[in-house]
C-alpha cells in the first residue's frame with residue numbers, strides 16, 4: 569500500500585491553527601455579489617478652498633495678480649508658508665499692511681483645525697486629530713527617532729478599501745484630501761517642532777550640533793489608500809521635494825508611499841521619476857488568505873501586486889519594502905514565510921526588503937500579535953532564504969486608526 573507523503577508546506581499547515589480574518593464589532597459593507605465593497609471614486613462633496621499649495625509656481629503668481637497685487641508677492645507668501653510655516657498675516661511684515669489680510673485669505677485659507685492632540689509620556693510622539701473644512705476628521709502622527717523626525721500623514725478622509733481589521737475603512741471613503749490638505753499636515757507639524765512642542769532629545773542621533781529641526785521623513789500610512797487619491801498624492805510629493813521657497817525642500821528618499829496593492833497605480837508611480845520609497849502592504853503571500861485580509865486582492869492578486877512592486881524596483885532602481893503585520897495564527901505560519909521568500913526570490917535578488925510589523929497584543933481579538941518566538945522564526949526563515957528582513961520599530965501604536973492598524977482605534981491614548 570502506498571504511503572501518503574506530505575510536502576513540508578502541508579506538514580506545517582496542519583501543525584498550527586489557521587485563524588480567519590473577521591470584523592469585530594462591525595459589519596463589512598458588501599457589494600451586490602456579497603463581496604466586501606470597494607470604493608475607488610471619491611464621493612462628491614464640497615471641495616476644500618484652493619490654497620497656494622494646490623497651485624503650480626506660475627498659477628500662484630497668476631492668482632496673486634488676480635487679487636490685485638504684483639506677482640512677486642507669491643514668492644513672499646510661499647516663503648512664509650514653506651520656510652516659516654506660518655499662515656498668520658500678522659507675521660508677514662514684508663507684505664503691504666493694507667492688503668495682507670485679503671492676500672492671506674485668498675492664498676492661504678485655513679484647511680485644518682486642530683481638534684485634539686495626544687502625546688506620549690516623553691512627548692516624542694504626537695498624534696494630531698484634524699478637522700477639515702467640511703467637518704471630516706483625519707489624523708497625522710509625528711515621531712522623533714534618533715537622527716530623524718517622521719510624520720505619518722493621511723491622504724483621504726476615511727478609506728474605500730474596507731480591510732476587515734481597520735477602523736478607518738469601516739465608514740468607507742468620505743472624500744479624497746486635496747494636495748494642500750496633505751501638505752498642510754507637514755507645515756503644521758513643522759510649526760509645532762519649531763515651537764519646541766515635540767519632546768525627546770534632538771542630539772540622540774549622534775550629532776553634536778542641532779540645526780533648526782523639521783520633519784525629515786514622510787510615511788503615507790495615515791488614513792486612506794494613497795494610490796486611490798493618486799493625482800493629489802503625487803502633486804503633494806512634488807511639493808514636498810520642490811526646493812524652498814516654492815516647496816518644502818525635502819529629500820525624496822525620506823518619503824514612503826505605501827499601498828495595499830492598486831496595481832495600475834503602482835505602475836504609473838514607477839514612471840513618475842520620483843526617487844521615493846515604495847512599500848507594498850502585503851500581509852499574506854497566498855490569495856486564499858489575502859482575499860479575506862485585503863479585499864482589494866479580489867481585484868489584483870498577490871502575485872500581480874508583487875510583480876508590480878518588482879517592476880517599480882526594475883524601473884527606478886529603488887529597493888521596495890514589503891509590509892507584513894504579523895497576526896497570531898492568521899498569517900504568521902512558517903510556511904507563509906517560506907512561500908513569501910520563494911515568491912520574492914523568484915523575481916530576483918536584492919530588490920526588496922521585508923518589514924514584519926509587530927502588533928500590540930489584543931487579548932480576545934483575532935487581530936492580536938504573534939508570539940515573539942513565532943515572529944523571530946518568521947524573520948529568521950526569510951533572512952535564511954536570502955531576503956533581507958527586519959522587524960520594524962513601530963513606536964508603540966504609531967499607526968493606530970490608520971493603514972496597517974490591526975485593532976480598533978482607541979483615541980484615548982497614542
Ligand code: SF4
Pocket residue numbers: 727728729730731734735736737738790791792793828970971972973
Ligand atoms: S488598512 Fe489602509 S487600505 Fe485598508 S481600509 Fe485601512 S486605511 Fe484603507
